[in-house]
Amino acid sequence: MSTSIADTIDEVITECAGAPVPVDAVFFEAGLTSSVIVAVHERLQSALGTRFPVGVFFDHPTRQALAEHLTRATAAGQVGPAAVVPEGEWTARSRRDLRTQLRRRKG
Incomplete structure (x- = not known):
């Protein structure tokens, strides 16, 4: 499964x-x-059929680190099934979360 997640991350x-x-x-x-x-x-x-916070990209800021984290989190059941959320609504929420993470990182 690790290779599959790593390959998916690479492709995306x-x-x-x-x-x-x-x-x-x-x-x-x-x-x-x-x-x-x-x-x-x-x-x-x-692509992975899961939900995880956008902040994961700050905590695991490389392809390798992200793949290892998502592989462990998936195996441990720490990431949940993807919810059906209207695309525009999720994008706005994702952007807000990312801006918050960026502000914390700068501050």
Whole structure:
């Protein structure tokens, strides 16, 4: 399952970023913007069929760290099934969460 999650993360990030991101590169240092992270978050939740907070990208800021975390969290049942939420509504919520995380990081 680990390889599947890692492969999915790689595919989604490459699609959203428009280019591959090295496995050990920190997302923001690799040029991913907050809007790209929100898109990756939404697509990963859909692709994996789970829900997890956007803050996971700050706590696990590389592809490798994110894959390891999501693999462990999935196995432990710490991520839940994806809820059906209207796309525009979820995007607004995701962006608010991301802005909050960015403000905390800067502050």
